[in-house]
Amino acid sequence: MSAPQVGVHESRTDAYLALLVNNSSSDNNISTSSRTVREVSYQDWGRSANFTRAQGAERLDYRLFVSDDETEHPTAHIVAQIGTDGTEGVPGFVHGGLTSTLADTAMGNLAWHAGYKAFTANLNVDFRAPLSPPACVVVDAKIEKTEGRKVYLSADVFEVQEMQDGTLARSNDVVAEATSLFIVMDKAKETAVTTPDTAPQNGASTPRVTNDDIRDHTSTCVASVRETLFSPGWSTIEKDYLKTVWAST
Numbered sequence: 001m002s003a004p005q006v007g008v009h010e011s012r013t014d015a016y017l018a019l020l021v022n023n024s025s026s027d028n029n030i031s032t033s034s035r036t037v038r039e040v041s042y043q044d045w046g047r048s049a050n051f052t053r054a055q056g057a058e059r060l061d062y063r064l065f066v067s068d069d070e071t072e073h074p075t076a077h078i079v080a081q082i083g084t085d086g087t088e089g090v091p092g093f094v095h096g097g098l099t100s101t102l103a104d105t106a107m108g109n110l111a112w113h114a115g116y117k118a119f120t121a122n123l124n125v126d127f128r129a130p131l132s133p134p135a136c137v138v139v140d141a142k143i144e145k146t147e148g149r150k151v152y153l154s155a156d157v158f159e160v161q162e163m164q165d166g167t168l169a170r171s172n173d174v175v176a177e178a179t180s181l182f183i184v185m186d187k188a189k190e191t192a193v194t195t196p197d198t199a200p201q202n203g204a205s206t207p208r209v210t211n212d213d214i215r216d217h218t219s220t221c222v223a224s225v226r227e228t229l230f231s232p233g234w235s236t237i238e239k240d241y242l243k244t245v246w247a248s249t
């Protein structure tokens, strides 16, 4: 596999914002779009956040954003920091289920925020490149089409890397590509499902996120990744172990 190519942005703020949108330009995969996204605060997710937050920030921490664009299909974006504690499948590599969960979460929340009270009926994930923890990833989710109660979505997962000059860029190589079919719940069964306790009404209590917020979170994400990378950690030991295993087969 060839080394991931990364694009570099001269403007730091643009680069952070570009991590959250997915309009590829011809020469690299960094967007210059000024699309506005707003953060869906963790408190506003209600109980639906319990599963993915159960691991704690040292294992998995992420923030969810939805586009604030009423003229076209909304999009959702996750910036996630994947730690080294309990995130592996094959030792040294992020568990595919974790990557899948991030994609499902981005698509599911996008569906709900677009007004579809829907469940995942089908989820397909193509894992295109291995991911080693600690890692920082961006997930871009969009609605492909809707047919009656069926909502078809897709999500791409990219790794975020820090360039030598300190700028951030997403890798051109996609880590995983997911597609899904969500089914809007049957009206008759709807009453059986309680909406999240603290779900915002029409997004009213959802705060707008600024570029500074995005930068701060992404900085924390990358700083944490850097810290773990440069300290002799469990992950490094496991990778060495894996090399030994491979060498002996």
Ligand SMILES: CCCCCCCC/C=C\CCCCCCCC(=O)SCCNC(=O)CCNC(=O)[C@H](O)C(C)(C)COP(=O)(O)OP(=O)(O)OC[C@H]1O[C@@H](n2cnc3c(N)ncnc32)[C@H](O)[C@@H]1OP(=O)(O)O
Residues within 6 Å of the ligand: 044, 045, 046, 048, 104, 105, 106, 107, 108, 109, 112, 113, 118, 119, 120, 121, 122, 149, 150, 181, 183, 184, 185, 186, 196, 199, 200, 201, 202, 203
């Ligand atoms: C301002 C707004 C604020 C909002 C605040 C938001 C707060 C956040 C809130 C929420 C965020 C959520 C984020 C979470 C993300 C993760 C999501 C999950 O984890 S979801 C849990 C896992 N999934 C399940 O548990 C489903 C289990 N399956 C079922 O319950 C049923 O199978 C269901 C509901 C999916 C469908 O059952 P039926 O009885 O309602 O419908 P039938 O008649 O079977 O299907 C309807 C049509 O769909 C097709 N279909 C159904 N399943 C299919 C499949 N797997 N593949 C292909 N087609 C399928 C069928 O063939 C049928 O098509 P034909 O109408 O005949 O053309």
